[in-house]
Amino acid sequence: MEKLVSAIDHISECQGKIFSVLLLVVTLQVCYEVLRRYFFGSPTIWGLELTEFLCAIMYIMGGAYASVTDAHIKVDVFSSLWSPKTRALIDVFVTDVVFFLFCGVLVWQSAVWAWEAIASGITTGSMWDPPVWPARGILFLGSVTLFLQGFAKFVRDIQVALGKRSVT
Amino acid sequence: ADKTFKWRMQTYASSGTPGFQSQKIALEHLKKATNGRLDVTLFGVGTLVGLSEMLEAIGKRNFEVGHNVDAFFAGKDPGFAPIFSAIGLWTDPREVRVWIEAFGGKELMKKAYAKYNVHYAGSTLIGAEPIMSKKPLKTLEDFKGLKIRTPSGLTAMLFEKLGAVPVALAGSEIYSALDTNVIDAAEFTTLGENVQMGLHEVTKYVLYPSFHGPIAVVNIGVNMDAWKSLPPDLQVAFEMMVKEADYLYDILSAASDYKALAEIKKKGLQVDNLSPQDMEKAKLLSMEVALEFAKKSELSKEVIDSILNFLRVGDKIK
Amino acid sequence: MSPAEITILMFGSFFILLMVGVPLAWTTAALGLFFTYFLWGVGNLNIIVLRIYDVMGSFSLVAIPLFVFMGNILQQSGIAEDLFHAIHVWLGRLKGGLAAATIVLCCILGAMIGTAGADITITGLICLPFMLQRGYDRKMALGAIASGGALGVLIPPSIMFIIYGVTTGQSIGKLFMGGIGPGLLFGGLYIVYILTKCHLNPTAGPPATEDERNMTFREKLGLTRSLLLPILLIIAVMGAIFFGVATPGEASGIGALGALVCAAVRKTLTWGNLKQSLFATMKTVGLIMWIVFGAMVFICTYTLAGGAEFVRESLTALPLGPWGILILMQLILLALGMVLDIIGITVLFAPMFVPVIKELGFDPLWFGVLFNLNLQIAYLSPPFGYSLFYLKGVAPSDVTMTELYKSALPFMLLQVIGMIICMLFPPVITWLPSVMIK
Ligand code: NA
Numbered sequence: 001m002e003k004l005v006s007a008i009d010h011i012s013e014c015q016g017k018i019f020s021v022l023l024l025v026v027t028l029q030v031c032y033e034v035l036r037r038y039f040f041g042s043p044t045i046w047g048l049e050l051t052e053f054l055c056a057i058m059y060i061m062g063g064a065y066a067s068v069t070d071a072h073i074k075v076d077v078f079s080s081l082w083s084p085k086t087r088a089l090i091d092v093f094v095t096d097v098v099f100f101l102f103c104g105v106l107v108w109q110s111a112v113w114a115w116e117a118i119a120s121g122i123t124t125g126s127m128w129d130p131p132v133w134p135a136r137g138i139l140f141l142g143s144v145t146l147f148l149q150g151f152a153k154f155v156r157d158i159q160v161a162l163g164k165r166s167v168t
Numbered sequence: 169a170d171k172t173f174k175w176r177m178q179t180y181a182s183s184g185t186p187g188f189q190s191q192k193i194a195l196e197h198l199k200k201a202t203n204g205r206l207d208v209t210l211f212g213v214g215t216l217v218g219l220s221e222m223l224e225a226i227g228k229r230n231f232e233v234g235h236n237v238d239a240f241f242a243g244k245d246p247g248f249a250p251i252f253s254a255i256g257l258w259t260d261p262r263e264v265r266v267w268i269e270a271f272g273g274k275e276l277m278k279k280a281y282a283k284y285n286v287h288y289a290g291s292t293l294i295g296a297e298p299i300m301s302k303k304p305l306k307t308l309e310d311f312k313g314l315k316i317r318t319p320s321g322l323t324a325m326l327f328e329k330l331g332a333v334p335v336a337l338a339g340s341e342i343y344s345a346l347d348t349n350v351i352d353a354a355e356f357t358t359l360g361e362n363v364q365m366g367l368h369e370v371t372k373y374v375l376y377p378s379f380h381g382p383i384a385v386v387n388i389g390v391n392m393d394a395w396k397s398l399p400p401d402l403q404v405a406f407e408m409m410v411k412e413a414d415y416l417y418d419i420l421s422a423a424s425d426y427k428a429l430a431e432i433k434k435k436g437l438q439v440d441n442l443s444p445q446d447m448e449k450a451k452l453l454s455m456e457v458a459l460e461f462a463k464k465s466e467l468s469k470e471v472i473d474s475i476l477n478f479l480r481v482g483d484k485i486k
Numbered sequence: 487m488s489p490a491e492i493t494i495l496m497f498g499s500f501f502i503l504l505m506v507g508v509p510l511a512w513t514t515a516a517l518g519l520f521f522t523y524f525l526w527g528v529g530n531l532n533i534i535v536l537r538i539y540d541v542m543g544s545f546s547l548v549a550i551p552l553f554v555f556m557g558n559i560l561q562q563s564g565i566a567e568d569l570f571h572a573i574h575v576w577l578g579r580l581k582g583g584l585a586a587a588t589i590v591l592c593c594i595l596g597a598m599i600g601t602a603g604a605d606i607t608i609t610g611l612i613c614l615p616f617m618l619q620r621g622y623d624r625k626m627a628l629g630a631i632a633s634g635g636a637l638g639v640l641i642p643p644s645i646m647f648i649i650y651g652v653t654t655g656q657s658i659g660k661l662f663m664g665g666i667g668p669g670l671l672f673g674g675l676y677i678v679y680i681l682t683k684c685h686l687n688p689t690a691g692p693p694a695t696e697d698e699r700n701m702t703f704r705e706k707l708g709l710t711r712s713l714l715l716p717i718l719l720i721i722a723v724m725g726a727i728f729f730g731v732a733t734p735g736e737a738s739g740i741g742a743l744g745a746l747v748c749a750a751v752r753k754t755l756t757w758g759n760l761k762q763s764l765f766a767t768m769k770t771v772g773l774i775m776w777i778v779f780g781a782m783v784f785i786c787t788y789t790l791a792g793g794a795e796f797v798r799e800s801l802t803a804l805p806l807g808p809w810g811i812l813i814l815m816q817l818i819l820l821a822l823g824m825v826l827d828i829i830g831i832t833v834l835f836a837p838m839f840v841p842v843i844k845e846l847g848f849d850p851l852w853f854g855v856l857f858n859l860n861l862q863i864a865y866l867s868p869p870f871g872y873s874l875f876y877l878k879g880v881a882p883s884d885v886t887m888t889e890l891y892k893s894a895l896p897f898m899l900l901q902v903i904g905m906i907i908c909m910l911f912p913p914v915i916t917w918l919p920s921v922m923i924k
């Protein structure tokens with residue numbers, strides 16, 4: 001179990017770090033587009049959509065990364081007063097339930113949705129007209145890693161609640 | 169029999185525009201006329217789902233009714249593009265209505281929508297779109313190298329034939345894109361709505377009416393199950409509501425176009441028309457584009473064939 | 487179920503779950519889905535993908551990762567630190583000069599950075615040790631940094647304006663312009679307060695040391711040179727927007743590239759710095775965007791259930807007159823600002839308030855800026871003052887939250903005064919956009 005949990009952590013970390021390189025790609029791509037349009041009068045037909053797509057990857061993939069680094073914003077005015085064990089108990093019965101409710105539906109719905117796109121070959125219908133399955137697929141992939149990260153947290157919460165793990 | 173139906177509807181129009189107002193008034197009339205049995209709440213663009221996702225949302229009944237810009241569904245089937253705008257082939261809204269009601273248009277749209285569990289309940293037409301520009305547009309020649317905003321592939325193909333550079337931008341980004349010279353010109357709904365968005369503040373020239381697709385067809389789709397659950401009298405009432413909305417939109421948008429025209433003239437913008445020769449040339453180019461586009465899908469071919477056939481019967485084209 | 491009952495249930499459970507400590511993003515998304523299921527059944531749960539997909543494809547939001555990236559590079563590369571030294575040399579001889587310099591630095595940083603968190607971390611790291619070393623009163627130093635850092639949200643570029651613009655359909659360019667006037671007003675108020683207070687009570691903020699004051703003109707000029715690059719960068723970004731090279735979204739790309747160039751010129755564009763900037767940005771982007779995703783699902787469900795319409799009707803039916811309703815909205819925002827994060831407030835409440843504002847005949851652009859002024863206060867107000875959390879992260883370990891709240895209090899009063907000025911004299915907000923964008 002311990003191995004699984006740290007493997008999940010590792011995946012979330014790597015996912016965030018690897019996809020952060022897209023920031024450099026988008027920066028250059030946006031500047032290239034501005035250059036082409038403003039100075040050479042020949043904008044690409046794909047620039048806008050590609051930028052949106054690359055950023056979308058970062059939004060989605062940032063989810064699990066922000067989770068593993070505990071960056072998601074929450075109100076801890078009260079919870080900071082509780083003992084780690086109480087905190088973990090409440091997390092197991094409230095926070096994690098809320099999380100699984102939302103993320104479970106997301107994994108399920110995004111799978112259906114991505115599959116639809118693959119099966120029917122839907123495109124964006126723009127001038128460039130790329131297929132939509134990559135964007136929908138990314139949403140599914142990101143939901144799965146987010147779900148796994150939530151599962152890792154759930155396991156740890158249980159361990160803390162049972163007194164089998166101390167909080168560092 | 170006195171069961172009441174509370175439905176929700178998202179329109180492509182943003183609140184405060186004739187598109188939204190006409191729909192809102194027609195829905196209020198519907199509620200009164202049915203003694204409150206059919207009560208449809210209207211939501212503006214973007215409040216519920218994005219324009220491209222509307223067909224899906226109606227089909228799954230996230231809301232019951234959508235006021236759709238079918239061009240946004242072209243990714244699902246390219247045939248939706250010519251349903252929305254048959255570019256320069258149409259010259260007069262009346263023509264379009266005749267095609268829809270009497271020459272097979274309605275049946276085609278019903279068929280296209282049914283595939284997504286949506287019932288086609290009628291159309292509202294947008295007429296006489298302008299092109300607002302930072303450069304003078306007096307002849308088709310002037311389109312060479314023009315960076316022009318247009319959302320749909322069909323219109324983009326037409327502009328490309330003229331040597332223009334089509335740029336895809338969301339409606340909400342047109343203002344700042346014109347202001348910052350990201351684009352030279354834009355096509356976006358009616359003159360009145362262009363002025364309402366302030367596009368006349370950031371342009372100098374207006375081509376009005378334009379040749380690129382002077383009439384757009386905005387369709388009203390209803391979730392199929394919701395539609396079937398409606399008693400026949402309410403179904404008729406709903407369809408009459410759509411016709412009223414179409415009529416009201418025609419009038420409200422014409423009124424706002426008149427005011428807008430006065431305002432842009434006062435502001436010193438130059439309003440141009442194309443010569444009849446250029447309009448004719450644009451029509452021929454439109455036909456070329458349409459025939460190319462017809463190859464994209466079965467629906468696309470059916471729609472374009474049907475329109476061309478109708479225009480031939482009416483002797484509008486050869 | 488009536489819209490009133492829905493409102494109570496949805497917002498009631500929202501606040502309860504939030505207080506228990508469930509992350510904001512999960513709370514809103516889960517409640518949105520739960521009520522969707524409860525009201526319309528399993529078939530409508532697709533709403534989550536429809537909403538997220540809509541946000542994913544918004545071109546205006548592209549500016550968020552890139553502006554955050556730009557800020558992180560500036561922080562990592564030491565450019566911000568150079569800036570502070572330059573300003574300090576010129577303002578240092580005044581009593582309270584360092585604190586005033588901190589505010590000036592915040593304004594300049596604000597013009598390069600889109601989030602308050604980055605501003606505060608930077609100024610906290612650079613200015614706080616400096617001020618404490620020179621015997622500044624801790625409250626003065628902490629208050630100046632916390633409030634000054636929040637200015638980054640008002641002075642363009644600003645992620646809050648981008649989110650507000652996308653949510654309500656306002657022009658982001660105009661919102662950017664509208665934020666400059668109040669940003670400078672707030673900054674000015676802070677400086678006047680700091681200098682007056684330190685003049686009356688020099689122990690609050692002693693002037694710079696003899697050595698620092700006796701620097702030669704040449705040395706001073708040398709330090710001032712370090713202002714050059716950042717100012718060029720500001721001109722590049724704002725210039726790109728207002729002289730027609732790029733949309734605000736694209737300007738963020740120019741800014742990020744510019745920041746990379748600045749760092750390279752300063753010879754601090756190391757692999758380590760770049761990596762830190764990339765990772766920190768990714769984390770921030772993840773947390774911001776998932777809040778937006780969640781809020782979109784929540785607000786869509788609430789709207790479909792008739793909630794937004796109910797809020798609009800209830801607000802306009804109040805016998806308060808337009809100004810009364812406007813002030814009530816501000817009070818609601820203030821209250822929300824105590825517990826909710828400002829992105830959450832914007833995405834959840836702006837779509838409900840703006841239609842009412844339009845109906846009452848107020849200028850939605852003016853209200854948009856006012857909305858964000860209000861969020862300035864939210865940044866400092868207990869129990870949830872995000873400014874203070876960021877600051878706590880970089881302050882000496884014996885600084886308690888209570889001390890931070892106390893130090894923020896005078897600045898919150900100044901914010902309220904500033905807000906009243908902007909309400910009474912709308913041109914503070916509307917003049918610049920009306921001149922710059924016709
Ligand atoms: Na800023």
Ligand code: NA
Binds near residue numbers: 863864865868870872
């Ligand atoms: Na607060």
